[in-house]
Amino acid sequence: MDNKKDNRYYIGKIITDLAFIVEHTKSFTQEELKDNEVLIDSVMFRLIQVAENSDKLTDEFKNRYSCIQWRAVKGMRNKIVHEYGNVDLKVIYDTVKNDIPKMLLELKEIADQIHPAIH
Numbered sequence: 001m002d003n004k005k006d007n008r009y010y011i012g013k014i015i016t017d018l019a020f021i022v023e024h025t026k027s028f029t030q031e032e033l034k035d036n037e038v039l040i041d042s043v044m045f046r047l048i049q050v051a052e053n054s055d056k057l058t059d060e061f062k063n064r065y066s067c068i069q070w071r072a073v074k075g076m077r078n079k080i081v082h083e084y085g086n087v088d089l090k091v092i093y094d095t096v097k098n099d100i101p102k103m104l105l106e107l108k109e110i111a112d113q114i115h116p117a118i119h
Contacts (some may be wrong), residue, residue: 013018
């Protein structure tokens with residue numbers, strides 16, 4: 001079993017977290033999400049994980065796939081971590097409903113393009 005932690009590995013982790021968010025929030029309205037504290041915590045944790053794993057991607061990889069807004073991913077993480085009690089749930093909801101599904105599709109396309117030789 002190959003346990004090499006390269007760009008493919010981290011993209012896989014990011015895709016898993018994004019897919020979790022999409023799957024578990026797809027039927028929620030903004031109000032329903034706001035009222036579900038456990039789901040909010042879970043979504044925020046997954047967003048933090050996405051940012052942490054994106055930080056482990058090589059600069060070359062991120063430059064090659066600049067269609068992904070890597071800085072925005074990191075910015076969301078920083079907002080959640082440093083202002084947890086003051087995070088605007090409207091922004092989280094908008095991100096979950098609009099940005100996350102798009103990013104997930106883009107990353108799945110990228111993952112399909114990656115060959116083992118790309119690091």
